[in-house]
Amino acid sequence: MKDCIQVTLPASKTSLGLDVDESLQVIKLYDARFMDHGIKCGYKLVNFQGYVLTKKSDIITALIQWNNQSRRDTLYPGDSKEFVYEFEIITK
DSSP states (O other): OOOEEEEEEEOOSSOOSEEEOTTOBEEEEOOHHHHHTTOOTTOEEEEETTEEOSSTTHHHHHHHHHHHHHHHSOOOTTOOOEEEEEEEOOOO
């Protein structure tokens, strides 16, 4: 079984808060809250918004599906939209 960390952060309209390479390994973190959760460069992004990622372009597909769904779902006062990330811990 692979060790994973799930992180939930408020959704942003401008950024996912990180960059990944073609193999989905984190190469840059722009949001310090990832580090607060123990996320490091080299970890692999394996799931985003409930969508299993196999290639970098799957992130866009997950965002489109999430955006379409969030337009149909109404938020109650105090609710906020969130991004849910799941990272595989890569140990060397």
